[in-house]
Amino acid sequence: MPESEGRKSANPVPMAPEEAALFMSRRKQGAYTLLDVRQDWEYEEFHLPGARHVPLPDLADRLGEIPRNAPVITYCRSGKRSAAAAGLLSGQGFAPVFELDGGIEAWNGQVATGSRDTGMLAFPESPSPPAVLALAYGMEDVLGAQYLRLAEQCPDPAVAETLTTLAGFEDKHKTLIRILFEKLGPGHESLETLAGRFPPVMESGRSLDDYMRESGGNLTAPADVLQLAMQIEAQALDLYMRYAEAPGPGEARDIFLRLAREEKGHLKALGNLLTRERG
Incomplete structure (x- = not known):
């Protein structure tokens, strides 16, 4: 202790x-x-x-x-x-x-970048719990698809496998979001229908190309992929916490905090994978 x-x-x-x-x-x-x-x-x-x-x-x-x-x-x-x-x-x-x-x-851990408003336009001004979960679902879906796209384009089998593993992580997140959505009870449109009304953005509110440019665009080893993923998850954690602390989130605050906890757990899992990769 x-x-x-x-x-x-x-x-x-x-x-x-x-x-x-x-x-x-x-x-x-x-x-x-x-x-x-x-x-x-x-x-x-x-x-x-x-x-x-x-x-x-x-x-x-x-x-x-x-x-x-x-x-x-x-x-x-x-x-x-x-x-x-x-x-x-x-x-x-x-x-x-x-x-x-x-x-x-x-500090030797992950950091986030940007102002308090970075990425926050992704959510409605006064989001309801269904809207929060729907957009989070769409964000996970977009990021997973981006990982798969990179995996298909990657000539290195080890890097491609790591990208495919990360896409699987996003699928697990989507499953959890669906469970949380179903717990809200009936009376809402489907998760996919609500998610389709939002622009296709990643879970941090930024694009994968942004992160690729910042990292130099080099994904030559599994460790590079994991570090990129950790940067994205840290930014997503930061985004959800800024929303939870913003004025007027109302009943959506607990949802934001739950999503932040999930990103925190995902970040820890990625750190364990990176440690294992570096042996």
Whole structure:
């Protein structure tokens, strides 16, 4: 058990990146607050998936945006601003509060990119649970089809097999989404009909070509494919968490959190595959 696990202190507690990663992996999305206190341009460049963004100069005026009934982990670039933020939160009665030791510069895990609005146009302004699930279903379908397309075009059998495996992951996600949709009860149009009303976009709200360009377009080994997939899943996790925290999601919030948890689990599975691939 990490040193900080289970600790509830009135003072901020430094948390090593590895400890923070384990802390978050043991908790559901929404059961803690990951708080990025850097400036807007820093957040847009890259940030931890699912982080809530409140720049340090604005924090005192926006304390009401941060849940008081859950642990808070603050982070910045190297740790100085997050230490100040953690001290402010502790002084206002938030507990437990942790600060990421070394900031995002010390983080070795996945990151997401873009502003708080990146990809959010994919969903309706006030989505209903059926609409959320329908669009999520369509996103999984598009990504799975893209993986299969790349597999068919790939001359390397090992890379093609990895892409086909990833397409299978998306099929499993679609099955789960269908189960969640059916639990909503009768009175809705079919999942496929609702999904067909949305534009064909990937689950992160971006295109596979975007990711290919960012990664240099080189998929020469299974590890390259897995790293690309992890980037996409991290972006999707970030998108769902931003929607869950946005004003007015209403009853769809629980659906967003459930989808974020699934992406988090998928990201962990991909990490295990990458570790196995690198032997």
